[in-house]
Amino acid sequence: MMKKYSIWVHRRLILFIFCLLLGLISTLLIPSGLIFPLTVKAASPSSTSQFIADTTQGEQQGKEYYEAGQFSTAIKIWQQVLKVYQSQGDKLNQARVLNNLSLGYQQLGLWSQANQTITDSLQLLEQKQSKYSSQQLKVLAQALNTQGSLQLATGKSQAAVETWQTAADIYKQAKNEIGVIRSLINKSQGLRSLGLYTHSLSTLTQVEQILQKQPDSALKASGLRSLGVNLRLVRKLEAAQQALQSSLAIAKKVSSPWEITSTLIDLGNLARVQQDTKSAVELYQQAASTAPSQQLKIHAQLNQLSILIDTKQWEQAHGLRSQIQTEIVNLNPNRSGIYAQLNFAESLIRLHQAKIPDSPTIATIAQLIATSEQQAKALGDKQAQAYALGKLGRLYEQTQQWESAQKLTEKALMLAQGMNIPEITYRWQWQLGRIFTAQGNTQAAIPVYNQAVTTLQSLRSDLVTVDSDLQFSFRESVEPVYRELVSLLLQPNPSKLSQKSVKSEPSQKYLIQARQVIESLQVAELDDFFRDACLDTKTIGIDKFDTQAAVIYPIILADRLDIILQLPHQPLRHYSTPIPQKQLETHVEKLRKTLVIRSRFTFKPLSKELYNWLIRPAEKDLANSGAKTLVFVLDGVLRNIPMAILHDGNQYLLEKYSIGLTPGLKLLPPQQLQQREEFKVLGAGLTKARQGFSPLEYVNKEFKEIKSKIPSVVLLNQKFTRENIENNLQSNFFPIIHIATHGKFSSKAVDTFILTWDNRIHIQDLDQLLQINNQKSQQAIEMLVLSACETASGDKRAALGLAGIAVKAGARSTLATLWPVNDEATAKLMSRFYEELNNTKQSKVEALRKSQLAMLKDPAYQHPLYWAPYILVGNWL
Secondary structure (H helix, E strand, O other): OOOOOOOOOOOOOHHHHHHHHHHHHHHHHHHHHOOOOOOOOOOOHHHHHHHHHHHHHHHHHHHHHHHOOOHHHHHHHHHHHHHHHHHHOOHHHHHHHHHHHHHHHHHOOOHHHHHHHHHHHHHHHOOOOOOOOHHHHHHHHHHHHHHHHHHHHOOOHHHHHHHHHHHHHHHHHOOOHHHHHHHHHHHHHHHHHOOOHHHHHHHHHHHHHHHHHOOOOHHHHHHHHHHHHHHHHOOOHHHHHHHHHHHHHHHHHOOOHHHHHHHHHHHHHHHHHOOOHHHHHHHHHHHHHHOOOHHHHHHHHHHHHHHHHHOOOHHHHHHHHHHHHHHHOOOOOOHHHHHHHHHHHHHHHHHHHHOOOOOOOHHHHHHHHHHHHHHHHHHOOHHHHHHHHHHHHHHHHHOOOHHHHHHHHHHHHHHHHHOOOHHHHHHHHHHHHHHHHHOOOHHHHHHHHHHHHHHHHHOOOHHHOOOOOOOOOHHHHOHHHHHHHHHHHOOOOOOOOOOOOEEOOOOHHHHHHHHHHHHHHHHHHHHHHHOOOOOOOOOOOHHHOOOOEEEEEEEEOOOOEEEEEEOOOOOOEEEEEOOOHHHHHHHHHHHHHHHOOOOOOOOHHHHHHHHHHHOHHHHHHHHHHOOOEEEEOOOHHHHHOOHHHOEOOOOEHHHOOEEEEOOOOOOOOOOOOOOHHHOOEEEEEOOOOEOOEOOOOOHHHHHHHHHHHOOEEEEEHHHOOHHHHHHHHHHOOOOEEEEEOOEEEOOOHHHOEEEOOOOEEEHHHHHHHHHHHHHHHOOOEEEEEEOOEEEOOOOOOOHHHHHHHHHHOOEEEEEEEOOOOOHHHHHHHHHHHHHHHOOOOOOHHHHHHHHHHHHHHOOOOOOHHHHOOEEEEEOOO
16 A cells, blocks of 8 residues: 555545544444334333333433433433333343343443453353244344444454354344344455454444345445445445445435435545545535435534645635534534544644744644543543544654653653554654654653554555545555664664765664565555555565575655665665655656657766766675676666666666566565476557557567467467356466557556556456466466566656555566557567576576667667666566
8 A cells, every 4th residue: 555645535644534534433323223112021010111111211212312412321321221221120221231232332442341341241142942933033133233333343353253153144144134234344444444444344234135135224325435434445436326326226216314415425435535535525515415414514524624725725715614614613512523623623633833924722622632631631531532642642742842842742652552543553653753852852752663563564454445435545644654664774873975976884783674664665655556455475585595686675755865775695785875755756757758759868868867866875795796697676767767777877778787676575485487498478569550659660570589489379369258268267377468459557556557458457356367377387477578568657656556566466576667668669678588588597687678779789770778678677587
């Protein structure tokens, strides 16, 4: 996972993400969870009317306080009502009020009390008779809905999903279709929190089918809105747009101001994801103008303020800031009001950092956060208190008041850990690590950073499933935790580090840990890219598979480039070059641009410099090790450059070594090439121009050459459709799938695709298509070849799409191109590659190297433009 995320709504507000997720669920649960009122069993004719009036009035008061965010007051009232029902021995009404109490405790983060009250409620509803009355079924289903919300809030997502399904079944038994809809919507949130987007969408599709039969209502609008949010999360933006527009139309038809405003905000968030800033601002403005409550109005305005700051529209931001500042003080001091203030404080911090005229002072911001913390404390809302304390600690960190920063952060961390809320916990662990680092206390910083990374890994699915009303930035809120820990673990000795690369040896313990952390970051990046925690990882030892391969981990840090080198049967080694990240990225981008100019060789000095940074420090160690293959686990912008073009002043790296790439040994472990004598190719390609892409005239020749080397089935032009591929994969097993067509690799999964005759195969659908092949023989595809694809120009992280395809395809290896290649040259290279592949004594990466060297020696194709972009990702053996 995986930006792509610089457009996302409120940066660095990970707790607020969590609370909005709870808020969304609570909004869905309140109508079915708060139960008002039931008919009460009469004690006597003379007392009945007064008894009903007292309890009904009390419960209604509790409801009003609850909906106003005054949870503690609501709880006190319900506790009094509960005593009345207990004195009457009225179990059904006791169960109902206990259910409401649990909801109130959940809102305050009092998990133990919430659990006890809902447990008591469900126990009162238990009975031995086989049949429940309709009223009993209703209360039981409502209590289960509340239990599901508690389970989700306390990290038991799978249990929540099962509980909500049970609630839906009971509502169905009671013939309560509205209750079924609400329970299934809640279930979809639980599935989303597990990273199970497909199942979540399937559940919401089921809800949509039920809703179609229902008359238009606010609930129908809410269900469609939830569907739209889910579709946006998986980047099915057109479908998301349709669902949200339908939701808005129904909300307007039934005159539901709450749903109208909420849907306008979601449409604004969608426009923001689509980078349509103008539309997003207009939608937020509409939402603010239609908001039925001050809370919703400020919600829309805060989103608008954030996007104005993102786009540096300082004058408009300043005006809106002044307006919000006037209105926000009038919000009730409830949970929603507190988070609105903390959200506002985050925007004020960003305005202060921008140093625009009349920007808010640190003192003003600190006072706002301190007020929020006091309000949270008065409410007994420990979640909000933990976030406010941590945010206040962050302000002290920025002003270098280390002692106060540390104390506040430690207090916030203690609260977060006590409530078992990892979404907040990792933030304050990271912050505490930064504070220790700034004070030079590395020994204290490393354990805290380790805790932060461990917490992030426990959150793996949640990190890619948070409600994107606040979509946090992976690059700002997650990736730095990993990199800063690696920087500490590999910290060079300042007295030895000069302008030249030097060997600097941290302990083996730290080297091993740093390698594990950087591998974990690779997994996290791809999780984020897919917006799905879908990747299986395995721990392996490379020596078991290839004793002649060296693995190189270049790690881009803010102030330097670090290299971890793994040689066969040797301890890990480490090298460091003091080059700032921005300088390295500028250099690599310039190299990439000059590489694709075929009339020039001006790239060589740039290539040599990069060689000096990446390979020169380890040159002797590599030579002495006897390694024949270099396997790179590339980082950041380095993924957009073929390592084969690195030049030592005399020759290319390709001329000395075979070169393979992997997004991480945990993701794609090496394995020997299987059963070459049974190789069979399924080929598909285009020779004609389609969908605005140019023709590939030599693709036909490319497949003729492949057919002459290996038995092949080829689908050209009109025959190249998804349906035909599926049919062929169902009838035969093909160890090699070779696709010669246009395609793009992007840092966004939605923009990563392969062109067919009549459509596009997007990366999210690729695994489903190719799994047919795996199921046919219970074997993995040996190799997926994409001979005419390219990384998206101007996208620094485009090669994430290539890594994503390599993982998603389920193939052991993926051979692809980084930029568009002359298709005549491709035909020549592929012909040679398949010829070499038939040699049973050499690996795939050796076959590729010999094919590239043959092109390099041909005067017509010696420029790297022709031979360099072919890279092998995954299993190099």
